[in-house]
Amino acid sequence: MSLFKKDIIYMLMVAIYIYLFIFGAFVWYVIVKLIPKFKVDFDIFLYIFGLLFLTLGYFIGKKISLMKNIPYINVGFPPFLGIIMSFLLSLFMISERLIKLRFVPFFFWQSEYFYFRESGFVGIGFKIASISAIINYIFYSKYKNSLKKNKRILLIIIILLEVFFCILYGRSRSVFLPALIIYIWYYIKKNQLKSLKNNFYKKKIWIIIIMILLFFILYRGISIFNRTKDINMTIYESVVLLSPEYKDLSFFIDNYRNSHLTELKKQIINNLYLVLLPEYVWEIVGIDKNKLGNDNLGKEYHYFLFGNYAAGTRLTVYGDLYILGGKRLMHFGALILGFFVGLMSKRKKSFFSFILSILFVINQYTVLHNYTITIEMAIIISVFYQKLWKYIYKSF
Incomplete structure (x- = not known):
């Protein structure tokens, strides 16, 4: 446990995850009792395992970072x-x-x-x-x-x-x-x-x-x-x-099947490189950014959950990973995220590593x-x- 002491970034990463899913479960179980129309019963252990993988990845990454003083570029x-x-x-x-x-x-x-x-x-x-x-x-x-x-x-x-x-x-x-x-x-x-x-x-x-x-x-x-x-x-x-992420992602997992949102899988993957450049730049090389990708995944998720495009719904990065590879990829993604945050934890003299680790842990509630x-x-x-x-x- 001494590896985790005084590490604000780790505390932040865990706090955000707990807020999204563990605290989210508490809120919705309370609402179930207070408001009968919300009748949901989701598997909280799915998210507890995710937290364990997140911590395990961080532990491994920090162990590696302590073995060697990795240099940083001072330009x-x-x-x-x-x-x-x-x-x-x-x-x-x-x-x-x-x-x-x-x-x-x-x-x-x-x-x-x-x-x-x-x-x-x-x-x-x-x-x-x-x-x-x-x-x-x-x-x-x-x-x-x-x-x-x-x-x-x-x-x-x-x-x-x-x-x-x-x-x-x-x-x-x-x-x-x-x-x-x-x-x-x-x-x-x-x-x-x-x-x-x-x-x-x-x-x-x-x-x-x-x-x-x-x-x-x-x-x-x-x-x-x-x-x-x-x-x-x-x-x-x-x-x-x-x-609300706990409720939305849990409901999505309960109702999602591999045959659903097949096109959306491709869009999630395409978005990883399409977001690097503006739309007009892609048009120069003959790529239709709006056709290959999707700049509003929240609307699609909201339609899947509620049958309309009236608003956007965040399934978090773990929701995107679930769509791409199920529960295994969801937990593996948590392991990799924890690993990179742990790896960057001893390189705070590098502003790139410092700011990237903060943004990485914050991005848990957004899209991939x-x-x-x-x-x-x-x-x-x-x-x-x-x-x-x-x-x-x-x-x-």
Whole structure:
């Protein structure tokens, strides 16, 4: 167990898995008792085994990483040039949404007019902006006294603009999640010696985590209330939507057969490489991205479960793996995910490894091809921030 102590990334990986499936089971068993119309009885052991494979993979990966000090590539832009370039790139990538929204924040739009088609690079742009904002903040808090006034002012302006764009136009809670996790890591790292000796810091960490959870619940509640204008319906939907992945994936597994969604299997696999480039680039080489892949798997899953395309349903990455190879691939995927996170756990001087491990564990609740996007995004942002990250990491 000593291998797992003080490893925030492992704790995060397990916490997300437990929230999705173990806590999800608890929520739905309680709802079954309170609301008789929800009569479900799913095999919780399927998910417990998945958690065991996740931990086993992490244990193996971390053991290997401890055997040898694996080198990392220390290349990239100088710190301030990297900060500016990251901001400009994220602004360019999110500009598609800003233009379509006519620069009006998304919560001012009626829901029926809000949804529109956009490229996947918009989401990448917002996540880059969110991650950049928190890394810039950490750098500022560490070195503000040694920075020249003009650089200090420029850094503050960039941080505020990145936060401003993410809050007003980000639209998804997932935009904020990597930044919040990095802040928790920073807070624990900064107070590591104190936190080991003083219960006050341990309690403060839990307070931060609870505040983050309340933020996400409140964020979802506001979105539901804007749609329903009914406080009772808002409360009801907020409870029902707590960790729905357990219910949806379990129901899907109970009703899925190999003959179902044959075309969707191909689309899941094709998505792994199609998401790397925009649609117009694929058109140049004669590939129809929309025909070979599917940029909205959630709609297809919702149709399978509920018979309509009224919304999207997340089956998580484990759902995609189940479609491709059943329970065996689902558990093998958990083993591989845990292995790579464990392997990267001792390479936090590499910003690529640090940010990739965080995004890998967060991606558990998304679709499989998001792992391809995550690797692409981690490469991009590490080019901007590796040199700056070296200054941050050595300051602890």
